[in-house]
Amino acid sequence: MSTTTVQQSAGGAPVPAIAPASAPARRRGRRSAAGSIVSHGLLILASLIALFPIVWLVYLSLGPDKDDYLHPGGIWSKMTLDNYSFVLQETAFFHWLQSTLIVSLGTTLVGVVIAATTGYAVSRMRFPGYKKFMWVLLCTQMFPIAVLIVPMYQILSSLQLVDTYLGLILVYCSTAVPYCAWLLKGYFDTIPFEIDEAGRVDGLTPFGTFFRLILPLARPGLAVAAFYSFITAFGEVAFATVFMLDDEKYTFAVGLQSFISEHDAQRNLMAATAVLIAIPVSAFFYLVQKNLVTGLTAGGTKG
Amino acid sequence: MTVAIDRATGKRSGDRGPRSGLGRRLKHSYQKHWYAYAMIAPVAVVLGVLVLYPLAYGLYLTLTDATSLNTARTIGVNEIEATYKFIGFDNYADILWGETSYDRFWSHFIWTIVWTALCVALHYSIGLGLALLLNQKLRGRTFYRLILILPWAVPTFVTVFGWRFMLADSGIINSALETLHLPSPAWLEDTFWQRFAAIMVNTWCGVPFMMVSLLGGLQSIDSSLYEAAEMDGASRWQQFRYVTLPGLRSVSSTVVLLGVIWTFNQFAIIFLLFGNTAPDAQILVTWAYQLGFGQQPRDFAQSAAYGILLLGILIVFTSFYRRWLNRDEQQLAI
Numbered sequence: 001m002s003t004t005t006v007q008q009s010a011g012g013a014p015v016p017a018i019a020p021a022s023a024p025a026r027r028r029g030r031r032s033a034a035g036s037i038v039s040h041g042l043l044i045l046a047s048l049i050a051l052f053p054i055v056w057l058v059y060l061s062l063g064p065d066k067d068d069y070l071h072p073g074g075i076w077s078k079m080t081l082d083n084y085s086f087v088l089q090e091t092a093f094f095h096w097l098q099s100t101l102i103v104s105l106g107t108t109l110v111g112v113v114i115a116a117t118t119g120y121a122v123s124r125m126r127f128p129g130y131k132k133f134m135w136v137l138l139c140t141q142m143f144p145i146a147v148l149i150v151p152m153y154q155i156l157s158s159l160q161l162v163d164t165y166l167g168l169i170l171v172y173c174s175t176a177v178p179y180c181a182w183l184l185k186g187y188f189d190t191i192p193f194e195i196d197e198a199g200r201v202d203g204l205t206p207f208g209t210f211f212r213l214i215l216p217l218a219r220p221g222l223a224v225a226a227f228y229s230f231i232t233a234f235g236e237v238a239f240a241t242v243f244m245l246d247d248e249k250y251t252f253a254v255g256l257q258s259f260i261s262e263h264d265a266q267r268n269l270m271a272a273t274a275v276l277i278a279i280p281v282s283a284f285f286y287l288v289q290k291n292l293v294t295g296l297t298a299g300g301t302k303g
Numbered sequence: 304m305t306v307a308i309d310r311a312t313g314k315r316s317g318d319r320g321p322r323s324g325l326g327r328r329l330k331h332s333y334q335k336h337w338y339a340y341a342m343i344a345p346v347a348v349v350l351g352v353l354v355l356y357p358l359a360y361g362l363y364l365t366l367t368d369a370t371s372l373n374t375a376r377t378i379g380v381n382e383i384e385a386t387y388k389f390i391g392f393d394n395y396a397d398i399l400w401g402e403t404s405y406d407r408f409w410s411h412f413i414w415t416i417v418w419t420a421l422c423v424a425l426h427y428s429i430g431l432g433l434a435l436l437l438n439q440k441l442r443g444r445t446f447y448r449l450i451l452i453l454p455w456a457v458p459t460f461v462t463v464f465g466w467r468f469m470l471a472d473s474g475i476i477n478s479a480l481e482t483l484h485l486p487s488p489a490w491l492e493d494t495f496w497q498r499f500a501a502i503m504v505n506t507w508c509g510v511p512f513m514m515v516s517l518l519g520g521l522q523s524i525d526s527s528l529y530e531a532a533e534m535d536g537a538s539r540w541q542q543f544r545y546v547t548l549p550g551l552r553s554v555s556s557t558v559v560l561l562g563v564i565w566t567f568n569q570f571a572i573i574f575l576l577f578g579n580t581a582p583d584a585q586i587l588v589t590w591a592y593q594l595g596f597g598q599q600p601r602d603f604a605q606s607a608a609y610g611i612l613l614l615g616i617l618i619v620f621t622s623f624y625r626r627w628l629n630r631d632e633q634q635l636a637i
Contacts (some may be wrong), residue, residue: 043447050453053469054462092509114345117343118346125336125338127339127340128332138621139621140350140354142590142621144610144613144617145568145592146613147358149610151364151607151608153595153596171353177353178346178354200431203337206339207338207341231458234458235458235571236576237574242596253571256460277458278457281456282453282457285455286449
């Protein structure tokens with residue numbers, strides 16, 4: 001992302017436009033006080049809207065009773081961390097954590113390893129069938145879950161893979177693999193072709209070029225692809241809900257739903273669990289989000 | 304756009320040599336491209352096994368009357384053979400113009416289109432507005448950016464439950480509305496308000512992605528274009544219309560396409576917000592899920608048929624969209 005910032009003013013004071021473009025006194029760099037206040041006001045409003053549901057969830061997680069969300073005023077006086085200790089000690093939280101990590105990391109690993117060479121091939125080589133292949137990669141990204149969920153369920157149950165981690169990993173790979181290939185292609189496109197050519201001149205095979213030169217250079221791209229498949233597998237709801245039956249094998253997305261059943265709604269515990277899940281993932285997200293966007297849009301525009 | 308040069312070998316893909324017999328050409332093509340095929344082989348195999356085979360199997364299922372009562376299953380130690388039979392295109396005919404097809408398909412179809420159009424329009428316009436605000440020299444804009452990105456950073460299945468608490472009958476939103484002496488709608492029960500709530504939550508979740516992408520696009524517009532426009536006496540609106548919007552074209556086309564696909568397929572928000580309680584607020588994806596897994600007996604064939612119809616709609620849309628985008632260019636991007 002370039003650092004040139006276009007300064008846009010919300011109506012600037014008319015200054016003779018003779019000033020040289022680089023001078024600090026140029027017109028568009030200035031803003032009237034009113035424009036600045038309006039901008040700040042809008043941004044503060046938007047930030048509050050973005051922040052509120054999450055702050056509210058954190059606040060409710062501190063209330064000891066399951067109906068406290070209905071009279072939130074009472075929580076101030078009896079704030080407690082009991083929900084958290086209960087969730088960590090009495091529920092299947094760590095089982096869920098374990099299965100979520102197994103499934104997400106498994107998907108990530110398989111997705112990135114399989115997709116890497118393909119991303120390179122579609123970035124550098126034009127082979128017969130190239131366009132069709134790219135079209136297939138794009139199409140698989142728009143598969144609604146409804147297309148694959150029924151046949152996958154049938155196939156996995158005939159293979160006895162329902163309610164196993166391997167089954168869920170395989171299902172997630174059907175979206176993660178083409179996605180990673182697409183994303184990595186976008187990243188490989190940014191690595192100069194001259195590096196390949198240098199490698200070729202020095203007598204490396206295309207595979208040698210890829211493994212010895214390009215792959216080490218592409219580490220940030222690989223990290224983004226890995227992170228993205230991790231996040232998608234982590235947050236997936238539909239497949240996990242259908243395919244995981246044993247409540248010790250639930251992923252977080254399913255486990256969190258299980259707090260609200262027909263008989264009982266332990267909303268305080270649910271809020272606490274939600275907060276516990278959200279903190280590490282969001283922290284991690286902030287570390288890589290900038291690369292994430294670049295990767296996403298680059299892969300799409302440079303067909 | 305597409306550079307037709309094989310950069311790994313440095314040969315032009317047009318350099319095929321003299322045209323010879325088909326056999327020779329195939330052999331030649333194989334010798335020239337075998338490493339490309341070897342490199343895409345892993346993904347091709349995975350796609351074949353994990354996507355194309357299930358897709359073909361699903362297509363076959365839509366031509367049968369499979370439900371959870373007549374498919375092969377194991378109960379205890381007994382293995383029961385599948386007894387469903389081939390019924391041709393009856394499922395599709397039934398969905399599209401069978402009795403009560405309006406309630407079962409067309410009403411959901413219309414709602415899905417409305418949902419997708421409204422959500423993407425809201426995502427894009429709010430995202431663009433915030434991106435424009437953040438693109439100014441403003442004190443604390445990094446701080447604003449970090450906060451505004453939060454709905455994207457927290458997993459959706461977590462935030463949806465936060466919204467559920469807020470939208471509940473005596474939740475914070477209705478309490479606030481009552482304090483202001485405004486009507487407090489039944490967000491999670493009444494159909495209109497369910498739809499309203501779903502769009503609201505999805506907008507809240509989807510804006511940050513648009514905002515960040517469009518901000519990246521804005522920052523890559525050459526600032527000398529604005530200077531030139533100003534010299535020519537363009538008003539602020541004209542600058543926006545003739546410099547900013549064209550400058551965002553390539554980013555916009557991608558994020559809008561992604562946004563349409565994601566919103567059309569958005570499962571988690573509606574499913575987690577309403578569960579099985581809101582038949583009228585289900586978009587096609589969640590409705591297909593409900594047919595296949597949310598009821599007894601599970602209607603696998605119909606659910607799969609909905610899936611195929613959905614995929615068809617998306618593919619048709621995407622081809623038209625890409626053709627429309629590339630209308631000025633000689634060669635299609637893909």
